[in-house]
Amino acid sequence: MRDFAQELIDKVIDECYAGLRGAATMKTCGLVCRVWLPHSRLHLFSRVTMDPDNLPLFIDIIASSSLPLLSFIQYLALQFVRRPLDNVLLNKIHCCPNLAGIEVVICEGDALGFKSFYQSLQIHLSFWASSSPSLTHFDFKGVDMRTPGIENGMIFDMIKCVPALEYLSISGPLLSMRPDSSPRAHSLPPRWNALHLHVRGAGEFLRSLLLPTPPILTSLKMDMFCQSIEDVEYFCKYGGGELVSLSLMHLGSIDAAPTVEQFVRHTVKLRNIELFVSKTSPILDILLALPPYEWETITFVLYTHSTDIAWEDIDVALASHRFRTLRQFRTLRQFRIRRYMNTDGSLWDVSMMTAAVKRMMPLSSAREILA
DSSP states (O other), rough: OTSSOHHHHHHHHHHHHHHHHEEEEEEEEHHGGGGGHHHHHHTTSSSSEEOOTHHHHHHHHHHHOOOGGGGSEEEEEEEEEEEOOOHHHHTTTTTOOOOOOEEEEEEEEEHHHHHHHHHHHHHHHHHHHHTTTOOEEEEEEEESSSSSSSSHHHHHHTTTEEEETTTEEEEEEEEEEOOOOOOOOOOOOOTTTEEEEEEEEEHHHHHHTTTSSSOOSSSEEEEEETTTTHHHHHHHHOOOOOOOOOEEHHHHHHHEEHHHHHHHOOOTTTTTEEEEEETTHHHHHHHHHHHHHOEEEEEEESSOOOOOHHHHHHHHTTTTTGGTTOOEEEEEEEOSSGSSOOOOOOOEEEEEEOOOHHHHHHHHHHHHOOO
């Protein structure tokens, strides 16, 4: 191995990590020889998941390693499983200078246990943020929250501990948000610009963002299942003026075209829109309802296997002057069958822009906007 430059070895390790079994491959690479160890460990510990059971083991690994493992961590996931993580042990991993994102996952918990965890989490978040200026992402996931829901104020308390925050995600199939029992004023990180909400009852949270000063959001991804149309439109009207990208999921549960029109009429800077629909019929109606903004990308993601799509009519609609700036039009089909999922568990999106479809859309094909 000494005959190869370290840069070349590092490149080989990078390519191995990008493969299907990246983490497992890194463990093998670390055993090849001594010069392979540092860079393989850099990837292996770039993402670390801690729960009450493995946290003590990780502390032992840090103590016994000759490498600065904490400096390798870029993404840290904290899992609340029946009980909080040990605060004394968490204190030992505060110094993560290259930390870019933190994910909090509530796997199993009750209201009392989570409240204790939430209070101590604020202290730890402040330490991680102070040691890593690159901490800009915060994900909160409620996988199994046996609680009445999470109060809006709890989210505000957590994100204010991350002053460099740029991206916030709140998600969970069983997670619901509810108004504060005692509403109070809140301050928001000044650089926060992206929000992903995949929870129930998020409309009230959006309203609470507007006071006293709304964030300057440029990207919003919203699950419309069990949401108040009025609350979302209210936010778009008074807090969506800077939105550049908008993604709306589960539009199949509502009247899609009028709803989209309600939202986007307030977002004059919008350039990119992504819409998840369960039927093919609203696609043309939505295109005809979109205002003449300087569109760059328009994406439809279908939950259905139907192929009954009026491609010729869509082609004519895209030729309208309102889409003169459009650079990319995509229609994807999302597979929800387990055997079609990606290796990380995410759903697999497959483009419907086949050669046959492109022949039915000659105007768009000539502009090379079909992806």
